[in-house]
Amino acid sequence: MKQSISALMDGELFEDEAENLLGEVKDDATVRKNWAVYHLIGDALRQPDHIHCDLSAKVRERLREEPVVLVSRGRVAKRKIRTWAISAAASLAAVSAVAWMSLQISPEGAPKMAMQQNAARPVNMQTRPSSNDYLIAHQEFSPSAEMDGSASYIRTVSYGGDEAPVKNIPNEK
Amino acid sequence: MKLLLVLCGLMLASVGNVYAEERSASLDWLETVAFAGHQTDYSGVFVYQYDNRVETSKIIHVTEVNGEYEKLESLDGPQRQIVRHDGQVWDYSDHKAVQVESQQVSGKFPSLLPEQLSALSANYQAKLLGVERVAGYNAQVILFQPKDNLRYAHKIWVHTDSGLLLKAAVLGDKNKLVEQYAFTQLQIGGDIDRSWVKLPQNVSGSSAIAKEITPANSGWTVDMLPAGYKKNMEILRSMRGKHAPVTQMVFSDGWSAISIFIEPNDQDEDDVDGLSSRGAMNLYHKVVDKNLITVVGEVPPRTVMQVLESVRYNGK
Known part of the structure; x- marks a missing residue:
């Protein structure tokens, strides 16, 4: 399985094989984890300035908790600029909150990643x-x-x- | 409307022209560098900067009737010297001379072959960047930008009068400096110390490698070389500390080369997998089917790994 993940990342799988594997990535949490780890390793080897950090689960969680706001169209148009400004600020806040939260939730997550990157440095x-x-x-x-x-x-x-x-x-x- | 089209066409043509001129000018500079590097007598001190380190070395290069002599000496850290006479290289560490390389193919002139230049211009985009000062000399700056991210960009500073390379930088992703050489002091021509010019006599028979290089076709192939890499040669060679002959394949894109070494894995440990690097040079070892495969090149880590993973035995 690990081998085919690596092959997929290198673009060496045929289309049907890739589709099967992607299906498994979608369904199976272990495979999904392997997929993330392989990307992390790849990133660490390439030494990018930013390293991949999986926030998707937490973002999804936060979104689920977010109340759905229903507003009539006319009012939205009137307040367009202000809303935009506010939402930009809000999303910034959300991003930092999520980032901060993920650090809090898994305290060893960030150092581990940093370590990995360090070790992978040739x-x-x-x-x-x-x-x-x-x-x-x-x-x-x-x-x-x-x-x-x-x-x-x-x-x-x-x-x-x-x-x-x-x-x-x-x-x- | 027609006029506009014609104008556009003219403009495009002239832009293309300028581009072509710049490219050929850059390549002319390269030829000059390769020629000057071999033909000029010089001595100087330069710094080599890599992986957050700085090392200082002294270099003397003279041309005698029977060829070039070059001595490279580390000025900091453990004492080390490398002496080169044409294709022969001696490594002096611990007061012992060891002949590490001797290429029977002499007469390396002209050093940049036309094929090499055309490969260069196919894989890199050359740009003239103006004149800067290095070690007290005026230098033309030229940038060679690769056309993909599987190789490094190269920036060189060439002395405008002699054509000597005064500084060279290798740049990785986002123009991050990977390594850099730069002369801090340089004397071109004039009175240069030649007292060291002689072939080492005390090369002991056991430590010197009997150089056996034979062209070979081992049946190994590489599937995932970056575009533009062409096979320069494949040889069967002896190497220090190895019992069995080692297959070496060399591929080049005109600027950098990738060597692939294949040998039976005679060490018991399988645990030799690993990536290591020094500046722009990356090396990756891996045991594949009881063969130790080593890929070395002045290319990013991802490239040596990609290449190694695609080495396979195709039969004879």
Whole structure:
């Protein structure tokens, strides 16, 4: 299942397979969770400025509680500008409220995400003693070596950090 | 109305012209850079900035009758030196010379092949950005913007007189700096120290790699390379610390290259999966069907991962 989710995200599934899977995502909470986690991992790897945070459940909850306001058309038109201004303010407030709430509800949610992003950040080549050999072997045939000359070897001269290698890449078995 | 159409046409034509001119000017600059980098004697200090780090290195480059010599020395951190003579590279760490690379294919001139230039202009959009000062010299700034997000943008500062590369930046998503080289001090021509110019004698037989490079066709294929990447070569090579020969495939889009290494996984641990990076260079290891596959390239992490996931054995 995880494999097909990953395949779907990469656009490698056929249309009917994708439809089946999307159906399952809709119906099955576990699959939906996997789907969200895979996107989170993908986002963390791509290191965007904003990371995906699932607010949909909470937004839905809030919307359900929201009273339905019925107003005649004429009155709405008259107060258009003011309503717009108020609703903008209200939705801003709602967004921050929801964001704040989600932090309150799952206090470990945000730090966990931050941690994940941190860990997924690629770190320096200290993985295996021979990583540098791959770099140099690659460099020799790279056109960028033509541009920079030895400067391109600086990546291999540089001593890098001592952080541990990244291991939390999604690994479908 | 007709007049308007004609005017529009003329305007479009001239815009196209300007664009084409700019592109060819940018490519001319690149050719100059590649040529000057090999033919000019220079020595200088430059900083390499990556992953929130800054490292300083010294570089000396001279051309002798029998080819180029280049010495690169780290000025901070552990002492390390890399000496290059044409295609041969020695790595001096811990007072020991180890020959790490020796390309038998000599005569790399002209260093930028016409195919490479046309690949470049197909995959990147070049823009001349004016003149700035770097290390006390005037430099033409050129930006190469990729046409998708599977590669980095490159910005270079080229000395307007000598054509030497004074500064080079690699930019990722949203023009975020991935890495950058910049000379802080540079002497072009004149009296440059050549006392170090000799081939290392103390290369011990055991640590030097017997270089066996043979063209090969291993039967491995890659399905998900970014558009515009063409296979440059496939070889079977020996590598330091490896018993079995390693297959290396190299693909390039004119600017950056992706190498794929395939070897039998002779280490017992399966736990070698992982992504690591240094500046713009990303490396991803994974064991697939008892083979250790390593993808290295000056491309974003997502690209090395995408490429690795699509490597498969297609039979001979």
